[in-house]
Amino acid sequence: MALLQVKDVTVGFGGVKALNGLSFEVNQGEIFGVIGPNGAGKTTLLNVVSGIIRPSAGEILYRGRLVSGLPTHTITRLGVGRVFQITQPFHGLTVRENVLVGAYFGTRKSSTSTVDVDAILELVGMDKLASRPVSELSVAMRKRLEFARALALRPDLLLLDEVMAGLAPTEVDYLTGIVKRINREGITIVMVEHVMRAVMATCRRVLVMHLGKHLAVDAPEAVTRDNRVIEVYLGRRYAERMAGTAGEKRG
Amino acid sequence: MRNNLAAVGIWVAVLFLVLTTLPLILSGYWLKILTNIIMFAVLAQSCNIISGYTGYPALGNVVFFGLGAYSTAILMNRIGAPFPLALLAAGLISGLYAAVLGLPILKTKGHYFVMATLGVNEATRELVNNLDFLTGGGIGMSLPIPDRSIQSFYILIYFTMLVILVSCTLLVHFVSRSPFGFALRAIRANEQAAGVMGINTTLCKTGAWVASAFFTGLAGGVYAYWLTYIESQVVFSIIIGVKFFVILLLGGAGTVFGPLLGAFMFQIIDQFIWGAFPEFHLGVLGLLMIMVVIFVPNGLLRLFETRIWFPAKGLFQALGVMGTRAGRSEKG
Numbered sequence: 215m216a217l218l219q220v221k222d223v224t225v226g227f228g229g230v231k232a233l234n235g236l237s238f239e240v241n242q243g244e245i246f247g248v249i250g251p252n253g254a255g256k257t258t259l260l261n262v263v264s265g266i267i268r269p270s271a272g273e274i275l276y277r278g279r280l281v282s283g284l285p286t287h288t289i290t291r292l293g294v295g296r297v298f299q300i301t302q303p304f305h306g307l308t309v310r311e312n313v314l315v316g317a318y319f320g321t322r323k324s325s326t327s328t329v330d331v332d333a334i335l336e337l338v339g340m341d342k343l344a345s346r347p348v349s350e351l352s353v354a355m356r357k358r359l360e361f362a363r364a365l366a367l368r369p370d371l372l373l374l375d376e377v378m379a380g381l382a383p384t385e386v387d388y389l390t391g392i393v394k395r396i397n398r399e400g401i402t403i404v405m406v407e408h409v410m411r412a413v414m415a416t417c418r419r420v421l422v423m424h425l426g427k428h429l430a431v432d433a434p435e436a437v438t439r440d441n442r443v444i445e446v447y448l449g450r451r452y453a454e455r456m457a458g459t460a461g462e463k464r465g
Numbered sequence: 466m467r468n469n470l471a472a473v474g475i476w477v478a479v480l481f482l483v484l485t486t487l488p489l490i491l492s493g494y495w496l497k498i499l500t501n502i503i504m505f506a507v508l509a510q511s512c513n514i515i516s517g518y519t520g521y522p523a524l525g526n527v528v529f530f531g532l533g534a535y536s537t538a539i540l541m542n543r544i545g546a547p548f549p550l551a552l553l554a555a556g557l558i559s560g561l562y563a564a565v566l567g568l569p570i571l572k573t574k575g576h577y578f579v580m581a582t583l584g585v586n587e588a589t590r591e592l593v594n595n596l597d598f599l600t601g602g603g604i605g606m607s608l609p610i611p612d613r614s615i616q617s618f619y620i621l622i623y624f625t626m627l628v629i630l631v632s633c634t635l636l637v638h639f640v641s642r643s644p645f646g647f648a649l650r651a652i653r654a655n656e657q658a659a660g661v662m663g664i665n666t667t668l669c670k671t672g673a674w675v676a677s678a679f680f681t682g683l684a685g686g687v688y689a690y691w692l693t694y695i696e697s698q699v700v701f702s703i704i705i706g707v708k709f710f711v712i713l714l715l716g717g718a719g720t721v722f723g724p725l726l727g728a729f730m731f732q733i734i735d736q737f738i739w740g741a742f743p744e745f746h747l748g749v750l751g752l753l754m755i756m757v758v759i760f761v762p763n764g765l766l767r768l769f770e771t772r773i774w775f776p777a778k779g780l781f782q783a784l785g786v787m788g789t790r791a792g793r794s795e796k797g
């Protein structure tokens with residue numbers, strides 16, 4: 215059985231349908247990419263899975279259990295972690311305290327002994343910043359902190375919303391490395407991402423969304439060759455460049 | 466860090482000594498002022514829990530003050546309950562009121578929350594006004610006169626208020642370093658993210674408001690017994706709400722000792738500087754509000770810590786360095 219099942223989910227904001235009868239499944243252990251143009255409904259999808267928004271129709275099952283309609287914190291404690299597109303650190307708390315919050319409340323057992331906060335900070339390379347207030351952090355470090363905080367929840371499923379956006383290529387590679395590593399350790403990942411470099415490097419399957427609908431689900435290589443995907447998202451330029459590099463290789 | 470802790474310990478010990486011996490030697494007038502300071506410290510500290518730590522500006526918290534006052538009055542006057550029992554019940558009733566109101570009202574945020582709490586205060590006052598048979602309506606309500614000397618009665622009131630202040634300050638102190646305190650601060654910083662981090666935000670906010678209401682209700686109860694006469698215009702007065710909110714901002718919202726410092730400083734300002742213009746009392750409050758927001762938005766406690774304490778420490782260090790240099794040059 216799939217770890218996450220999204221069935222015919224619709225979310226409407228006034229007249230706009232941010233999600234329009236969307237269905238797909240995510241299997242245990244995979245890194246599942248979600249791509250699509252701005253406004254396709256990717257963030258809304260993650261919001262509805264983590265319980266911030268209720269779907270107006272359809273249902274979401276996690277480990278076969280109906281979770282749509284449950285409060286956010288309950289879904290978190292069932293093992294669903296979330297990293298926001300726009301970083302949302304807890305101001306007034308230090309870096310370590312930010313992570314500690316996740317350790318205190320996010321896990322099913324409410325003891326911190328099971329979560330090694332310092333090991334998590336070390337994993338994301340922030341151990342030396344532990345006692346700093348979050349207001350001092352750079353954008354890249356804030357992104358890493360979001361990551362660390364989500365890891366402190368000990369999730370089985372981690373939802374990432376454009377964590378690579380706006381980062382330098384070296385930072386993208388660093389975070390990609392962490393994503394792969396935690397995935398090897400057993401965390402299933404749903405990754406909304408515009409940075410194709412990261413998508414190609416990590417995902418086994420990619421969902422392409424357009425106007426709240428499912429456009430295609432396939433391996434990243436196949437998706438980038440799909441004409442419909444090129445049309446609505448990647449653009450002719452990208453396709454030509456890919457074709458061009460392929461041509462050069464052949465020639 | 467340990468030095469800091471020792472310093473706080475000494476300060477607290479001195480403060481405690483002063484606050485327990487002072488009322489025994491003060492005149493009636495000054496005892497009244499000191500009791501008033503303690504009462505507003507309780508109100509500001511209670512407000513601190515929901516507004517300072519949790520980030521919900523509960524201007525209308527004065528509703529629990531009025532409710533506590535009326536509960537105490539009704540229980541003592543109509544049922545003949547002894548004061549301690551009536552007081553405890555008043556606290557619990559206020560807490561219960563917050564629990565029931567919390568579910569709908571704590572869903573609102575920012576300005577909407579402010580307006581909602583003010584609305585609750587007005588509605589509750591109207592209710593009290595209309596329940597004549599219980600509350601005496603617009604005429605107000607008197608409480609049984611205590612059968613002891615007036616001086617010992619005022620000292621009793623003072624110490625009751627002080628015990629309440631110490632209890633709620635201790636609560637704030639322990640909560641601020643507990644997981645629950647982290648949850649409240651996380652909610653203040655970003656409620657949506659707090660939920661995603663596994664925090665039951667509804668439960669935590671409601672818990673904070675119940676604690677806040679409990680202590681505010683206790684203060685109201687003591688106030689009623691102290692004055693032996695209450696009317697709804699006074700105990701549900703929004704001016705009281707504004708006053709303890711300003712005290713909280715003045716002292717430092719989200720700090721353990723800010724409300725105490727704020728209450729003390731506010732009384733000093735009220736007493737010595739503008740006390741000369743009694744007819745301009747509300748104007749003073751208004752001016753103070755503006756000045757606090759502009760000049761000490763983070764409160765005096767934080768201001769003292771950064772502007773005065775650290776430079777002083779730096780000065781001492783500099784003097785120390787100069788001293789050792791001088792010593793060396795003498796040797797050389």
Ligand SMILES: Nc1ncnc2c1ncn2[C@@H]1O[C@H](COP(=O)(O)OP(=O)(O)OP(=O)(O)O)[C@@H](O)[C@H]1O
Nearest residue numbers: 227230231232250251252253254255256257258259
């Ligand atoms: N809270 C909201 N209220 C009203 N409309 C919303 C709300 N959130 C999203 N929308 C609309 O829903 C649609 C999908 O938005 P969403 O943020 O999910 O897109 P996205 O795929 O994450 O885009 P991006 O790549 O820019 O992050 C958009 O048309 C957006 O304007």
Ligand SMILES: [Mg+2]
Nearest residue numbers: 256257258299
């Ligand atoms: Mg988005």
